Amino acid sequence: MKKRLTNKDGEVRELTDQDVKQMRPMSEVLPANLQRAIGQRGRQQAPTKVKTSIRLSPEVIEHFKAQGEGWQRRIDQALKTYIQEHNHGR
Incomplete structure (x- = not known):
């Protein structure tokens, strides 16, 4: 049986590789x-x-997803901020 792409509220779930292949x-x-x-x-x-795969702790993912849509963009921005703050003298 095919798994629905949306929940009862019409929100699209995260797509799997199999979803994309279909x-x-x-x-x-x-x-x-x-x-x-x-x-x-x-x-x-x-x-x-750049598309990549990274393993993050569940609490990191939960924190960013809890803020709503754009969670991956926010993780990207947090990492950029970290680089700026810790890139002294390089």
Whole structure:
């Protein structure tokens, strides 16, 4: 049985690798007029971030997720702040 992508409140759950593998291009699932309304994202000139896998303690993840949407961005910002504050003399 397929696991639903949304909960009862309509919130999208975190996607798994299997979810992503099952996705299809919008050209296969949406009518042409809706595709035009959505538009296509152009090719990125240069990636702004690097995809990585990192293991963090549960309390770190819970803390950032509890603040709502954008939790990964906030972790990124916290790490940047740490670098700025601890990069003396380098």
